[in-house]
Amino acid sequence: MNQVRMPGVLIALAASVALIGCGKEEPKxxxxxxxxxxxxxxxxxxxxxxxxxxxxxxxxxxxxxxxxxxxxxxxxxxxxxxxxxxxxxxxxxxxxxxxxxxxxxxxxxxxxxxxxxxxxxxxxxxxxxxxxxxxxxxxxxxxxxxxxxxxxxxxxxxxxxxxxxNDVQQGSVVGTYAAKDMGAKTIAIIDDRTAYGQGLADEVEKAAKANGATVVAREFTNDKAIDFKAILTKIKATNPDVIFLGGMDAVGGPMLKQMKELGITAQFTTGDGGCSPELIKLAGEASEGVICTQAGLPADKxxxxxxxxxxxxxxxxxxxxxxxxxxxxxxxxxxxxxxxxxxxxxxxxxxxxxxxxxxxxxxxxFDEKGDIKNGAITVFEIKDGKLVTLKSEGGAMAAAAAPATEAKQ
Amino acid sequence: MNGQVKTSTPWQRHWMAVVLIGAVLLAVPFVAALGGQAWVRIANFAILYVFLALGLNIVVGYAGLLDLGYVAFYAVGAYVYALLASPHFGLHLPFWVILPIGAGVACIFGMLLGAPTLKLRGDYLAIVTLGFGEIIRIFLNNLNAPINVTNGAQGITLIDPIRIGDFSFADTSTVLGVAISGPQKYYFLLVALAIGVIIVNIRLQNSRVGRAWQAIREDEVAAKACGINTRNIKLLAFAMGASFGGIAGGVFSAMQGFVSPESFSLMESITILAMVVLGGMGHIPGVILGAILLTALPEVLRYGIEPLQQAVFGRMIIDPESLRMLIFGLSMVLVMRFRPAGLWPSPQRRRELAESAN
Amino acid sequence: MDTLLQQLINGLTLGAVYALVALGYTMVYGIIGLINFAHGEVVMIGTMVAFTVIVSLAGSGMPPLMILGIGLMISVLVCMALGWSLERVAYRPLRGAPRLTPLITAIGMSMVLQNVAMIIWGRNYITFPPMIEKHIFHIGGATFTNVQVAIVTLAALVMSGLIYLVHRTRLGMAMRATAQNPQVASLMGVDINRVIAMAFVIGSALGAVAGCMVGSYYEIAHYQMGFMLGLKAFTAAVLGGIGNLAGAMAGGILLGVIEALGAGYIGQLTGDFLGSHYQDIFAFVVLIVVLMFRPSGLFGEREGDRA
Missing domain, CATH: 3.40.50.2300 (Response regulator)
Structure with missing residues (x-):
């Protein structure tokens, strides 16, 4: 039995060496x-x-x-x-x-x-x-x-x-926009518990509070979930003006549809992870009127x-x-x-x-840390199944993109 | 029985083999480095998984307790290291202090899991351990409020590498005229740890405790009737398995310099379990083989598929990335189909299987 | 109060889906003691097939309900064939192998199916075309849609059909006999291979129905959706007592309701210490607590080791 076993170990090791050996030829x-x-x-x-x-x-x-x-x-x-x-x-x-x-x-x-x-x-x-x-x-x-x-x-x-x-830069723009430009008094915040969603949602919360809005609900989901009715029902009871989602389009799409089914009329906003054609595809008609942001200036401008x-x-x-x-x-x-x-x-x-x-x-x-300096953030609204530019914040070339604001009409 | 007595003294008779294995183990990081440090890193992860698989082998292979949440202990170990050696709490303890603490904390968690599940059997145990693994991950993911303990999903950065005095494992240094890179240092550390866990596994196998585990695995009621304290013995299996998971987690943490909950998903538990079963449950060389194969296979496929398709069809027919996982899954199915006891089962198991088939 | 009612409605719909999927796990487990981890993937394939059929028929001018019906039928047929071949190719050769062997096979199969689905249907999320015009009903401040009503009704119908099958037909009798003791059953003239294959086929058909429900309820599909769904359904099956049909149904509905109420009320229950980020552990905690007091699940018989 031992005679069988020991050579076996060697074969395994030889095999693993051979496997590793295979790889080395390529860079050569x-x-x-x-x-x-x-x-x-x-x-x-x-x-x-x-x-x-x-x-x-x-x-x-x-x-x-x-x-x-x-x-x-x-x-x-x-x-x-x-x-x-x-x-x-x-x-x-x-x-x-x-x-x-x-x-x-x-x-x-x-x-x-x-x-x-x-x-x-x-x-x-x-x-x-x-x-x-x-x-x-x-x-x-x-x-x-x-x-x-x-x-x-x-x-x-x-x-x-x-x-x-980064999340701090973007979150503060979204939070401020919701509280100031959209005039939200009450805001409900949902995040998907990923590093991205959590980071963004925390910043939005800070910025919204700083601008006088009250956070009436802070709810959570995960990035693989497709059922959001439980948390949406809870949010509905608090009757917020604005709902913010820190998460990706795959979460936002079904969430919008379920909001509609539950009869929630609050304004839905989200960050760049949900600001995509994919969201419009996934949510269909329910995506009408969604406000979302992307870092940078709108490419088409x-x-x-x-x-x-x-x-x-x-x-x-x-x-x-x-x-x-x-x-x-x-x-x-x-x-x-x-x-x-x-x-x-x-x-x-x-x-x-x-x-x-x-x-x-x-x-x-870049600033001294390597973050983009004065990174521009653009706010979009979804209209007739398209992302329409509302305004751009910050950015060295914000002035150049100013006509974008008029494009709203 | 006879076979087992003989195996207790293989080292003397096979000293040549031992020396050879030692030589190969020594050579691996340097041979691999010829193909790039990436291969050393892959070798490191392979050994880390050998370590984890052998830890799980104690629970699944020896005691027969189906644990689908093993990654929880790995996560606990990793976070203990991360919290005690990073700017997060401003603590920078040396690794020889943290690794035992990590093992200890993981051990406590092992018993926490073990205690309420003692009465459960087979598949019920599987789902509860799976749930336990998820619970730990979800807590790690969310304990950034009200008090920021784990920093949530964003994870902990800038974790100290393992350091002995001025000898840091993070960068290259020259020892006896040979340049040794960071990954290569971790390789030797991991090999040393793996040899440790192999020795523990071998010693346990034929000890009183090991035999008690085997008895429980084969028939719990009969084992109880023979006077084995099944509760304590089962708890011991969980605790020991968990401690090894905790140590592995600590090394992982130091090696990566960053931990976040996404590293400790359910898929990880399943992969480790697959290593144990695929290689040959309860058989040390088999488990080692399983761990090495399952770590290396996706990497080899990563390199192999593209040229192969080009050669056979002249163009890319299927996206190599999707094909890779497909082949991975398929090979698991095929191995189980043709070698149901694993690629390299223990001789005793093979005999039992042959008997039951007749 | 209306919030509670709404959460119950949410939970019931979700629970009906879990229950159907859980039945697939429990039927197979009850008969051969195997956790068919690939069952979640069968459900996913069901959704995807229905999607393909519906999309390709959408322009044909047939009435939407008929398209939906055809989609459901084809998806059920495909999944039945899939379930049958899974059993034949992957699991049957492993009967009598060590207990963990088929588990690894199942995990491997689940990877294979996932990646095959990814190659066929792509890695993007797929929107399920809405075939039924959605009507929203209001009741005491809560809302529900006609799709939800259809899901719960269909689930109830399918489940009663299954109970009839298991308790009133020859096949059902053969299944129960095999579950109790395969060797004795085969001596009594039961074709064990056929019975086991049928368990897979029926379980997969239920899975396909559940898959279509998920597709039309959430209007979204993805090649990885089966895994989480399967896991939850498996939890539900264990909660009810795995191997027990009534248990799987009860477990599924219970789990759906627990999840909804858990997410809705966990904050209030713990004084805002735990929020809805812990909703996923709720199911597992309940499971652990139930199993501590009833180690064979809520409806499981007290029995010895199945191994």
Whole structure:
């Protein structure tokens, strides 16, 4: 029996070594491609990493992000950018982190190993934060297009940036808007107990209170729930003017329908996670009149934005939420490389912090922590099944978008 | 019976094998690093899962108690470490203080779970442990108000890495002229811990307690009739399994530098259970094999599917990401279909199964 | 008072769905003692198939109710076939294997079905086209819709049909006999394989009905929706005493009501210490408390180890 057992252990170990061995051949095969810079006629390949969940419940958002980044890479290649006298060809290295923090770190390490020049991602705060310390150690600039947890940039890493207003910035705009512009006296707040929903809802609560509104109900659900009648019934009893949801479109859609069934007439508002065509699709008629916000300026009002909209929709179909931001994130990295005249992360990293770039989501500048400076927030209303701009708050180019307010009528 | 007595002294007769295994274990992080540090990290998670699976093996494999909420103890350990070694409460205790505390707290939770479920059997126990796992996760997710204990869904950041004096596990340092990266250091720590849990598992298997567990697993009523204090023995299984989960959680916390409740979902419990059953319940090498396979398989598939499809069909027919999980599920079904006792069952189990089939 | 009434209505609708799904778990468990973890996925496939049929017929000019009926029928048929093949391919070869083996198979099957559904129907949320014009009724300050009435009525009909089947037909008798003792039943001339296959088929048909209900009630479907639903329904089955038909129905409705009332009143009960973020633990806490005092569930017989 022992004779059988011991060799078995060895086989298992040998097998595991072999498995690990398999992986090592790949980077080797890829290495000549990167090294080919010297003999080839003045062309270098620069790889940019992109990470988002491509499997799981929010895979549709992950794919959207990746498409945004892919479009940016294609556009940049079309421009035939030369850096340090060499023609640069950009390549996107897309990875799937499954929205799982553990996989997030492995994938981050994989990008570091593959010697990417910079990283765009991840999508969720839960994977962005643990991955950020790996990028920080490797000195790789990381720009998240969608992680809004304030903690991401509060870790003191000089490599962590985001092109999206964080929860604090966005929440205070929404809360103020509800209390002031919409004149809400009473507000009910629901969040989905994710890092995003909770963070946003807390800020909305603070801002609404500061502007004189009373929070009459604070309810909770989860991001996988489809039945909200119990909490909505409870909210109905408190009869609020406004209901705010900190959560994603998949929660908001059915929630709106159930509100209608229960005869709740309060004004429904939500943040960027629910401010998508998907919400209109899921809620149907019940989405009429919903007020929601997105970080950045409305893409269709910006010169670059219109081109982006047209290109993206013709190539990949409808935009979900964050693809304009992942597009901008890639462009910010490339812009910094151009200014530093180098694709070496060590050299161009300081330039990322000094960015001043007119992106498809507005002007992008970073503060000392890496958060977007004076990030613009745009308020939308859903009318006739479309997102219509109501107004824009903040943002260096807010004045340029001023005509947007008139577009309301 | 004879077989078991023989296995108690394998080390002397197989010293060659032991040395070889040792050499392989030593070489793994350096060989893997040739393919990139990512493979070292994957190896680390594989060993972390070996550790967890062996902890669960005590509860499921030895005592036969079906536990679907094992991840709760892992979570408790991870949060104990996170709270005691991060700026969240401003505490920065060294790891050799925290890991035992984590194990202790997890152990208490293990008994908390065990106590009300002692009367339950089989599938009732499964659903209650599953519920317990969810309860712990939901509390971790929500204990940011009224007092902020866990910081809710946003999790705890900037957790200290394991540090011995100035020797930090977070970055690369040179030992005896060899550069050892952070992940490689964790690898050696994890291997040391895993060897510890393997020794405990082996010692338990043939101890008084181990035999009592086996008796309960086979027939609880008969075990009671033989004078075994089933209540205490079952509680002991829960407590021991939980302690190992707690230690694993602490290491996970230090390795990641960040914990949030989403790492401790029900799926995680199910995966760990699948490792134990797929490999061969109650059989140490089998459980180790199961853990390594289930961690490595998705990663290998991640690399393998795309080129394979390109080679066979000349283009991508099915999104590789969805195919990966499909193959993962399918392989679980197939293994169970053709090796119902697991890939590498204990010889004794195999015999029993062959007998009952006749 | 109107709030309480509304919560009861909410809970009853949800509970009717849970009960139907729970029956699928309990039928299989009652006969061969297997937790068919993939049952939630069968329900999901039911929703998806109904969705495909309804969408493809929506433009055909047939009356909406008929389209809905056809969708339901096809989805029931597909799920029956699925249930049958699940049993035949995945579970039958494992009879007599160690107890945990089929559990892992079930988990594996559930992953397979989920990913197949994702490949077929995509990873996005799907909106179920509303086929019935929704009417909202008001009663004492609470509201309910005709869809809710239809769900509860249909669930009641299906369940009484099932009770008739199990207690009044030859197949039902064979099922009860197999549940009590398969070996003796087979000696009495019962074709065990057929009975077990039928348990899967009937359970899956119930699941398909539940799936269509979920689809038309929430008007939303997703390839991962089966997991949580299955888990809740399984909890309901255990709460009622797994293997017991009446128990599954009672457990389902009870769980639905507990969840609704839990989310609605947990704050008041605990002086606002716990809010509705703890609504999901409510079901589990009740389950644990019930099982502490009645280790075989509310309606389960007191019996020895099933293993």
């Amino acid at each position: 095969a890829a290495a000549p491609a990167a090294a080919s810079a010297a003999p080839a006629p003045e062309e270098v390949i620069v790889r940019i990493g992109h990470v988002a969940p491509l499997t799981g419940p929010i895979a549709h958002l992950g794919k959207d992000n990746e498409n945004g980044a892919r479009l940016a890479v294609d556009d940049a290649n079309a421009q035939k950018i030369t850096i340090d006298g060499k023609l640069v060809k950009f390549e996107l290295l897309g990875e799937d982190d499954q929205a799982d923090p553990k996989t997030g770190t492995v994938v981050a390490q994989k990008l570091v190993d593959a010697k990417v020049a910079g990283v765009v991602g991840h999508l969720n705060s839960g994977t962005t934060i643990p991955a950020s310390s790996i990028y920080n150690q490797a000195g790789l600039p990381q720009i998240s297009p969608s992680a809004t947890n304030p903690k991401y940039t509060q870790q003191g890493f000089n490599t962590a940036f985001r092109v999206m207003a 910006l010169p670059n934005g219109q081109k982006f909209l047209a290109d993206f929709t013709s190539k990949y179909g409808q935009i979900q939420i964050y693809s304009p931001y992942s597009y901008d994130a890639v462009m910010v990295l490339i812009d910094a490389m151009k200014r530093a005249n180098s694709v070496d992360p060590v050299k161009y990293l300081p330039e990322v912090g000094k960015t001043s770039y007119d992106g498809v989501t507005g002007k992008i500048e």
